[in-house]
Amino acid sequence: MLFHVKMTVKLPVDMDPAKAAQLKAEEKQLAQRLQRDGTWRHLWRIAGHYANYSVFDVPSVEALHDTLLQLPLFPYMDIEVAGLCRHPSSVHDDDR
Ligand SMILES: O=C(O)C[C@H]1C=CC(=O)O1
Structure with missing residues (x-):
């Protein structure tokens, strides 16, 4: 199942910079592992924002929820999710 995630x-502005750097490094490590295993299909920076648009490929809504909860930055992110399904006009066979 594919999900679009923002x-x-x-x-926090007063977060210890060393803690922020540690969280970002841990997030990067997990994000790259999930991209390599095919779970995190797309990761795009939204220009001008400390935000991303992502596409996740997971077996269930519960799996998406569990994956997002694991992210080190989860406590510091606003997350919006939209389920995706194949568009009838898509020419991409892997859109499912
Ligand atoms: O920077 C972000 O958009 C937040 C998060 C997503 C992947 C990652 O490495 O950090």
């Missing part, structure tokens, strides 16, 4: 990062 993540907006809102780190």
Whole structure:
């Protein structure tokens, strides 16, 4: 199942910079692992924002929920999710 996810990062302005750097490094490590295993299909920065548009490929809504909860930055993100299904006019066979 494919899901479009918008993540907006809102780190507290008074967060210790070392803690922020650690969280971002941990997030990057997990994000790259999930991209390599095919779970995190797309990751795009939204220009001008500390936010991203992503596409996740997971077996269920519960799996998406569990994946998002694992993200080190989860406590500091606003997350919006939209389920995706194949468009009848799509020419891409892997859109499912
Ligand atoms: O920077 C972000 O958009 C937040 C998050 C998503 C992947 C990652 O490495 O950090």
